[in-house]
Amino acid sequence: MAKITYHTHDNKTHTIDVQNGLTVMEGAIQNDIPGIDADCGGGMACATCHVYVKEDWLDKLPNKEDGEEDMLDMAFEPKSNSRLSCQITVSDELDGLVVSIPSKQG
């Protein structure tokens, strides 16, 4: 279990407990956090679960697999701290992770 904080574009903050093994994307979808569309359902085949990860968490996350950076090319306003939230699997080590959701996904 890890507490994950999502900053949404409407300047709201949602901190929720996400079970280990779920992804940061699934945590958002299951808790109706707005701004993560996840059109492809977690298959790394779209870029609609794009989030910005708080800088000090970046090197604690699992590395990007081949293809994630390619999909991020398609994301709305990608930055150096961009990740696809479907590729971040929650574990105890991620307790306290903070991500921001871009103003839109398309």
Place this chain on the structure above:
Amino acid sequence: MNKTDVLIIGAGPTGLFCAHQLGIIGLSCEIVDNLDKAGGQCIELYPDKPIYDIPAVPECTGEELTNNLLKQIKPFKVKFHLNERVEQLKKTDNRWHVKTSGGVEFDVAAIVIAGGVGSFEPRKFSVKECEKFEDNSLFYSIKDKSIFKDKTISIFGGGDSALDWAIELSNTSKVNLIHRRDGFSGAESSVQKVKELNDQGKLNLFTKYQMDSVNGDKNIESVKIKHDEGEIKEIKSDYVLGFFGLIMQLGPILDWGLSIDKKTVKVNTENFETNINGIFAIGDICSYPGKLKLILSGFHEGALAARGCFKYAKPDEKLRFEFTTTSKAAQERLGIKK
């Protein structure tokens, strides 16, 4: 006016198999899709990636699955309307009148929405002023490449479309290729070619840059691009092209009065009809308790929706359940000669 029993919206695997099921029970159908080819997400998102969970097919690619489905519905001579998006819907008596973006009209007894997660639309620049120049000096696809001759073109993106057009247009235009990172997702051979052209001065490559702003009065005159580290460059441009892939949008379906929740359409699980009589929804676009977004679920949903369409298409007939193995009628429809 195209008169047929059922209009299927979406030519992905679910829509294609639904066409098969309609054909088997003797109903005619036509299919509309916004893409230029059949296959939906399978062909657009993962044509070369393997799928392992199609029953009795241990492994196949998105493209193979699509081709096999097209082969399976060949006997029914289904008419496809590609590059068309369904826009308007009107009910007159017991028929639906449907109109597409390109003005194609249909008169049908029932509609099956197999629209996946929406129709594919080009992903656009996030810089707001870009809208002003869209279709005038800023494009997301190329219809007539002759307009670019002897002009300065700034192309944004790092996939195959961006690379291929940069290479092609560099023959007759001055091309700037701008991409947000050093790596490219396009084919390695194209990446090498672009780098060669850059070294020879036949193309200007800017990596780790993204668009900052577009400037111009009626037409674009220049674009400003911003480096990861903050430096801004202004480059003269007559045209700007953006190739950032496609996003999926529900579009006009949202306005039809369907019961929609989180970009999906609610259906019953008896025949996958929506809250509107005569409109069915199957595949990724439908939702019901326990819904799985799997292709195999879409096949099941399509089989039931096809039977649900029957009473609208042939109100005076009764549908009898039959197996294709033994049904003479089904085999005749499949064109099987014995």
